[in-house]
Amino acid sequence: MIINYLSEYITHYFLKKRINDIELFMRYPIETQNKLLTKLIVYAKNTEFGNKYKFHEIKKYKQFFERIPICKYSDLKITIDRIRKGEKNILWPGKIKWFAKSSGTTASRSKYIPVSTDSMKYGHYKAGKDMLSIYIHNHSKTKIFFGKAVRLGGSYTINKFYNTFHGDLSSILIKNLPFWAENICIPRKNIALMSEWENKLNNLIIETWNKDVRILLGVCSWMLIFLEKLLKKFNKHNIHEIWPNIEVIFHGGMNLNPYIIQYKKIFPNSINYYNVYSASEGFFAVQDQSNNENLLLLLNHGIFYEFIPIEEIHNDNPKIVPIENVELNKNYAMVISTNSGLWRYLTGDTIKFTSILPYRIVITGRTCHYINAFGEELIVENSDKALTNTCVKTNSIIHEYTAGPIYMKGEKSGSHEWIIEFKKCPDNIINFRNILDEELKKLNSDYEIKRYKNLILNPPVIHVARKGLFYDWLKKYNKLGGQNKIPRLSNDRKYIDSILRID
Structure with missing residues (x-):
């Protein structure tokens, strides 16, 4: 007991000291970002990338802006493949050992984001x-x-040939977690890093049910499955019966709002919800106000930010602004330069600023249509290709389609709901659905994980639309014409419900 109190006091003391640094970058955001950019450039000046763009000559942001091109993952793939094979000093000094694996927005099934030691220590x-x-x-x-903090992490695999590691970002962070954090976290690393989800879930329950849990950390959809299974296991009505001192959930990865009714049902007593904005590329923002979900942009954590107005995202030479020139309530695509060697990297995320001084944001989506209601990151490229392959295999032809999420309800998993208007229908729509499901799994590793044993996602639900349905929908909303297109994917049910209502 004395050790626990001493540990709590020391941890509490050092964390409270961090507030001073937070308040400093909140008061001096522009100076903080400019100083950070200089530090990144100086540190990486002798890398292959730094030599190519003559980092030793860059003294001001204007030079950085004019010299370094905006890039996407597809632009870096060959370079990152070299780094994964063990080459050093390419984008960032030294050898990068860890790579966060996530579904890509390119032709690649997955992308591998470098995670340097610096980005772990001074970022995440x-x-x-x-x-x-x-x-x-x-x-x-x-x-x-x-008490203890329950963490829900991923798994990691080893690229044995090159002796590098890749896996979910959460698993990388758990694997390298500093002692001060490991001391309060459960389950143990060997359980937290299990790759088989059902086995991990059962072990997680055994490891945590009789502990004094006060913090939950994880993606809200995965966390909900764990909590409902925990209640069922012990035949309890709410989590307070198992963990009476539960106090806060730190959640990220997706919007909590579709799940909040279910959370309030299993947490009927007061509990705090804090949103965070963490991705493979970096830890970007945290909720800093208990009564406001807007996120404080972290300006001194190894990431230099720039922003592209969303209406210019597809321009050959889009307008790009540093943080001092952003406007409130304007939709921006986020561009980052990081201490893992991602230079002027387009993340694909879109945000809006809700506050300046301090800089607070809300996440508004992605730069393309997508479904990410369950962390599956399904993009139009995936759906287009999967449908094309499915049509070939079922001798069918598609005229128009759209898809959106069916949210989880109680213990029932979610799903994707598709409305498809065929020019030539398949002979068997169930067979079509099954093939489409498999094609999506092949193209998108995150979708495949969420479909595992129907734990997060059930098989797709497909509606065969009557002829002319999409035309009638466009006509109803005065959107007939070449500039108006059917939204292929949507992360909410706005479009799909609207179309179903006129069917």
Whole structure:
């Protein structure tokens, strides 16, 4: 007991000191970002990339802006493949050992984002400390460190040929977690890093049910499955019956709102929800106000930010602005330069600023149509290609289509709902659905994971649309014409419900 109290006191003390640094970059955001950019450039000046663009000559942002091109993952794939094979000093000094694997927006099935030691220490872990520091600052009487934090992470695999590692970002961070965080986290690493989800879930329940859990960390959809299984296992009505001191859920990866009714059902007593914005490329933002879900952009965590107005995203020479020139409530695509060697990298995320001084944001989506209601990151390229392959295999022809999510309800998994208007229908729509499902799994590793044993996603639901349905829908909303297109994928049910209502 004395050790627990001493550990809690030390952890609490050091995390409270982090508030000073947070308040500093909140007061001096432009100076902080400019200083960080200079530091990144100086540190990487002797890399292959730094030599190519003559980093030693860059003294001001204007030179950086004019010299370094905007890039996407497809532009870096060959270079990253070299780094994965063990080449050093390419984009960032030294050898990068870890790569966060996520579904790509290119022809690649997955993308491998380099995660340097610097980005872990001065980015992800530093941001994690700040997340806790902010919570302590907002809740001065908190006792979260007298108990445990349950973490839901991914798994990692080893590229044995090149001796590099790749896996979910969460698994990489768990594998390298500093001692101060490991001390309060459960389950143990060997359970947290299990690759087989059902086995991990059962072990997670065994490891955590009788502990004094006060913090939950994870993606809200996965967390919901775990909590509902926990309640069912012990025949309880709510989580407070198992963990009476539960206090806060730190969640990210997707919007909590579609799940909030279910969460309030299993947490009928008061509990705090704190949103975070973390991705493979970096830890970008945290919720810093207990009563406001807007996210504080982290400006001193190894990432230099630039922004492209979304209406210019497809221009050959889009307008690009640093943080001092952004406008409130304007949709921007986010561009980052990081301490893992991603230089002027287009993340694919879109955000809006809700506040300036301090800079707070909301996540507005992606730069293309997508479905990411369950962390599957399904994009139009995936759906177009999967449908093309499915039509070939079923001797069918598609005229128009759209798809959106069916949200989880109770213990029932979610799904994707498709409306497809055929020019030539398949002989068997169930067979068509099954083949489409398999094609999507082949093209998108995140979708494949979410479909595993129907834990997150059930098989797709397909409606065969009557002839002319999409035309009638466009006509109803005065959208007939070449500039108006059917939204292929949507992350909410706005379009799909609208179309179904006139069917």
